[in-house]
Amino acid sequence: MKNFSKITLSVLIIASATLTSCSNDDDSAPVKASIYSRLGGTTMVADPDNSGQMIEQGRLSFRKVVNSTIGLIVADVQSNASGNLQAHFAPLLAETGNTQATNIAKLSDNLTDFFSYNTGGTNAVNTYSGLNMVAAHDPAVNKRMGTKASNADYTKFEGYVGAAANANGVASNTELYTDIVAVLESLRTPIVQK
Numbered sequence: 001m002k003n004f005s006k007i008t009l010s011v012l013i014i015a016s017a018t019l020t021s022c023s024n025d026d027d028s029a030p031v032k033a034s035i036y037s038r039l040g041g042t043t044m045v046a047d048p049d050n051s052g053q054m055i056e057q058g059r060l061s062f063r064k065v066v067n068s069t070i071g072l073i074v075a076d077v078q079s080n081a082s083g084n085l086q087a088h089f090a091p092l093l094a095e096t097g098n099t100q101a102t103n104i105a106k107l108s109d110n111l112t113d114f115f116s117y118n119t120g121g122t123n124a125v126n127t128y129s130g131l132n133m134v135a136a137h138d139p140a141v142n143k144r145m146g147t148k149a150s151n152a153d154y155t156k157f158e159g160y161v162g163a164a165a166n167a168n169g170v171a172s173n174t175e176l177y178t179d180i181v182a183v184l185e186s187l188r189t190p191i192v193q194k
Contacts, residue, residue, distance in 0.1 A: 033120075034119055034120025035119035035120055035176065035179050035180060035183065036058040036062075036116060036119045036120030036121045036126075037058065037120055038176050038179075039057065039058045039061035039062065039119075039170075039176075040056070040057025040058045040060065040061050041056065041057060041058045041120075042056050042057075042058065042121075042122075042123060043056065043057040043058075044056060044057075045057050045060060047060065048060075049063075056121070056123065056125065056126075058116060058120070058121055059112060059116050059121060059125065059126060061168065062112050062115045062116050062119075063108065063112045064164075064168045065161065065164045065165050065168050065170075066108050066111045066112050066115070066164075067108055068163075068164035068167050068168060069111075069157075069160045069161050069164040070104060070107065070108060071164075072160045072163055072164060073085050073089060073157075073160055074089075074093070077089065077093060083152070083156055085153060085156060085157065085160075086146075087146050087147045088145065088146050088147055088149060088153065089146060090146035090147075091143060091144050091145070091146050092104065092107065092144050092146075103144075110128075110130050113126065113127065113128045113129075113130070114128045114130065115183075116128075118183070119183060132190070133187055133190035133191050134190045134191075134193070137149060137190070137191045137193060138193060147194075148192075148193040148194040149191055149192050149193060149194065150192060150194050151188070151192050153192075154188055154191055154192050158181065158184050158185075161180070161184060162177070162181070165177060165180060
């Protein structure tokens with residue numbers, strides 16, 4: 001009787017493992033890697049901005065795009081380009097001297113944290129603790145925001161991010177680029193407030 005129970009139990013375990021593996025083979029689609037992973041993920045590389053320090057490649061990739069985006073926005077403001085976003089960044093850009101550099105660096109860090117955390121960066125360095133998107137883009141709550149954004153303003157911002165992504169090796173005709181745009185589009189509703 002004991003042998004019969006052991007044999008029956010063994011057959012049930014093997015049958016259940018077989019059925020489980022068969023159903024997994026038939027139903028499972030390949031899991032798409034996160035945006036963060038596709039930007040280099042947790043692979044540690046030398047930080048070009050901090051000699052002797054290492055940084056995750058995914059975070060570095062985001063920081064490069066964020067810094068390039070900020071640079072494009074500031075360049076358009078300084079050249080008084082049509083449709084620039086000066087009204088949104090006026091409080092930040094009005095700060096002078098070391099404070100401005102420090103606060104632009106804080107903006108860069110905050111945006112890098114936000115995008116790294118929300119696109120698959122799982123290590124502690126990729127923690128976002130800033131305001132939610134509605135509060136962050138409401139001048140009544142965030143004194144560093146100059147004015148509320150319209151759809152046209154947000155589309156302009158997406159253009160800056162797209163150009164910055166292109167400048168940092170993410171081609172427009174790739175799935176990665178499309179996925180980054182999808183993340184930006186998912187933020188349109190809470191950010192556009194006029």
